[in-house]
Amino acid sequence: MFNQFDYLPEQLLDARVENLVGILGRPTLLHLPGERQQPLFISTLLHGNETTGFYALQTILKRYQQQGLPRALSIFIGNVEAAAQQQRRLDNQPDYNRIWPGTSHRQCTETDIMATVTNIMRERKPFASIDIHNNTGRNPHYACVNILSAHSLQLASLFADITVYFTSPKGVQSSAFSDFCPAVVLECGQSSDNTSVAHATRYLETVLQLESLSADKPENLCLYHTVARVTVPEHISISTHGDADIVLKTTLEDKNFTELPAGYEFALRNKQDNQACMQVRNESNEDVTAEFIDCVDGKLLLKKAVTLSMYTTDEKAIRQDCLCYFMERLHFHP
Numbered sequence: 066m067f068n069q070f071d072y073l074p075e076q077l078l079d080a081r082v083e084n085l086v087g088i089l090g091r092p093t094l095l096h097l098p099g100e101r102q103q104p105l106f107i108s109t110l111l112h113g114n115e116t117t118g119f120y121a122l123q124t125i126l127k128r129y130q131q132q133g134l135p136r137a138l139s140i141f142i143g144n145v146e147a148a149a150q151q152q153r154r155l156d157n158q159p160d161y162n163r164i165w166p167g168t169s170h171r172q173c174t175e176t177d178i179m180a181t182v183t184n185i186m187r188e189r190k191p192f193a194s195i196d197i198h199n200n201t202g203r204n205p206h207y208a209c210v211n212i213l214s215a216h217s218l219q220l221a222s223l224f225a226d227i228t229v230y231f232t233s234p235k236g237v238q239s240s241a242f243s244d245f246c247p248a249v250v251l252e253c254g255q256s257s258d259n260t261s262v263a264h265a266t267r268y269l270e271t272v273l274q275l276e277s278l279s280a281d282k283p284e285n286l287c288l289y290h291t292v293a294r295v296t297v298p299e300h301i302s303i304s305t306h307g308d309a310d311i312v313l314k315t316t317l318e319d320k321n322f323t324e325l326p327a328g329y330e331f332a333l334r335n336k337q338d339n340q341a342c343m344q345v346r347n348e349s350n351e352d353v354t355a356e357f358i359d360c361v362d363g364k365l366l367l368k369k370a371v372t373l374s375m376y377t378t379d380e381k382a383i384r385q386d387c388l389c390y391f392m393e394r395l396h397f398h399p
């Protein structure tokens with residue numbers, strides 16, 4: 066089902082993600098020793114076209130090749146088959162970040178792999194878990210958490226001053242690991258952005274060197290809560306110009322993490338039937354479209370102020386995942 070090694074296959078140090086399928090053949094869990102024995106868990110390539118995490122790890126592993134790691138590392142390299150095709154996932158595969166324990170996906174080989182990896186790591190009592198991703202649309206770098214614990218928030222704040230708290234979708238790696246260790250997701254901007262690897266590498270270095278995590282909630286963290294996920298039903302055509310059921314605005318790609326006011330024109334609707342034709346679902350998976358979107362004279366207008374994240378006009382990304390998330394600012398007092 067997957068490989069488990071307690072050594073580093075040397076070819077990994079210079080491999081391109083496209084070639085990992087030839088080297089590893091399938092998902093792979095590596096355990097590497099370090100001075101502090103409680104391992105740091107890092108997962109990468111759960112989405113095959115999100116490459117920053119792998120290259121950051123490669124930099125770290127090269128750096129410590131001679132001197133030994135300051136802390137043990139457990140590394141999970143996920144969808145090598147999709148990575149070979151530079152795809153998030155292949156059409157015949159489930160999404161590798163929706164099938165971890167807690168998932169509603171039917172049981173299959175991949176859900177068994179993720180459950181086994183989770184059980185193995187639970188027994189190893191990780192120091193922390195870091196899952197590294199990229200976005201399709203333009204977004205600042207930010208971290209995500211699934212529980213608002215001091216340790217998770219501190220881990221998040223070491224990466225960026227923006228943190229997103231979410232509890233849906235289900236079956237994500239960070240949520241499964243939040244059951245037994247502090248866990249974050251890093252969203253490192255677009256894969257093509259070279260500064261992302263440097264940023265992720267600096268972050269991994271910092272966490273590797275940490276002796277412990279503080280029990281204080283970090284101050285000055287800009288915290289958002291995902292309130293809804295926006296999708297477009299299969300049968301609704303989309304484009305960024307005239308001839309489709311819904312016309313998306315490319316200008317919104319620069320509005321991720323900017324609050325949009327009530328009344329804002331979110332998209333255009335090519336039929337005057339006043340159907341929103343988008344689906345907005347809250348964290349409990351209830352349809353809340355009418356709460357957020359008004360359809361007036363061929364325009365989809367926001368009914369209340371929201372902040373977008375992960376907004377993209379890339380059709381494949383929208384079909385495989387979503388158009389965007391709606392978020393609200395979350396204020397809490399440490």
Ligand SMILES: [Zn+2]
Nearest residue numbers: 112115198199
């Ligand atoms: Zn991803």
